[in-house]
Amino acid sequence: MTFDVIVIGGGSAGQSAALQLLRARRRVAVVDAGRPRNRRAAHAQGFFTRDGATPGSLLEISRAQLERYGTLEWVEGEAVGASGARDAFRVELAGGRMLEGRRLIFAVGVRDDLPGVEGLEPLWGREVFHCPYCHGYELERGDIGVIGSSELVVHMAELITEWGEVTFLPFGFVPDAGQVAAMEARGVRVESAALARLEAGPVAHLADGRALRFAGLFAASRVWPASPLPEALGCRVEETPMGGVLAVDAMGETSVAGVFSCGDAARQPHSIALAVGHGAMTGAGVHRSLVF
CATH class of the missing domain: 3.50.50.60 (FAD/NAD(P)-binding domain)
Known part of the structure; x- marks a missing residue:
């Protein structure tokens, strides 16, 4: 099966992007390695209606809501390779499984250089x-x-x-x-x-x-996209005083046609609220690219 969209990263931004696409009745695969950046934090503060919730509980609630849509496949695993071009991407998972999709979203988060x-x-x-x-x-x-x-x-x-x-x-x-x-x-x-x-x-x-x-x-860390896959596929990384971000346009598309990015990997500064909003906008942008 060819998915309309493969989302690599099941954190706040990735799930928010996936939600917009699922509500447009698109076939979506979310690949999640289960290593969110905020996994050490005891609480997620400052997020509308969920101030003080645990970061893990937010992701669990969201995933349960995504799974109500019949066009989602949630893949627990790590993406180790990405290749192809617009309308014909391939994502390799650890273990050898291959996914095919028309669009990619890298919601891979960041790693901190402390x-x-x-x-x-x-x-x-x-x-x-x-x-x-x-x-x-x-x-x-x-x-x-x-x-x-x-x-x-x-x-x-x-x-x-x-x-x-x-x-x-x-x-x-x-x-x-x-x-x-x-x-x-x-x-x-x-x-x-x-x-x-x-x-x-x-x-x-x-x-x-x-x-x-x-x-x-x-402390001020310098941050970089947590996965090497976007850069390996040709996506441009912009260096800033705070580290590197994937360069995207207003709709979240990277320098590679058909490849999008959202959340911490593609914007600064970082918070759950900002990642969710960026994911929603990027999900809508990906849908528009499929339609037009």
Whole structure:
């Protein structure tokens, strides 16, 4: 069977795109490897009508609703290859199965390249966060550390003063006098000693031997599409100060005809709400490409 659309990625954006296509009575395969970026987060905050729900529960509810439509095939597995052209794509799954489809949607999410602080990775998504709108309120206006790994983090530190008392922890980047003055004008405390390592708590150990405990920490990761398949198929990746995104037009189509992308892999900044909206628009764009 040839599907109208193969969606690679069953997260918020992929399911939202699939919903629009299913409601247009199109045959859709969703290929999901079950590794959403927010799988470590205890709660999904700031999402309309579902504030505080667990990320997994949102995906379970959505999948159950998608499966009410008779033209869906949900494929649990990993896409390991993609080839072909508009109206004749082939997707290879781990295990050897091949899917054929007229259009592809890459809703593959992103991988985070984290600052190289010892002890950071196990705390990512639990005590070290990337988005104050997603996680700031729950810190109860406590002490917040910001890992100063680049010039971009200066702006982050200034913004996060809306959620608590902020300390800038230099790591591989030393702010100049003007940047220090700007942060201090917003109430940010700028440490002179560099951050050495982190441990659960979270606790920041500094190079001068001091240990500072925080309600939570924020860090700026650089992100890249989580799958190599779009680039291997020829989709253009644009590099930004925050990493790389798949270049798409207003309807979500990449530089390869018939190949679309939505969600975190194709836009910045990132949140569930933004991914859902982008997925809905891309799903409609794919449907229009099938009609016209």
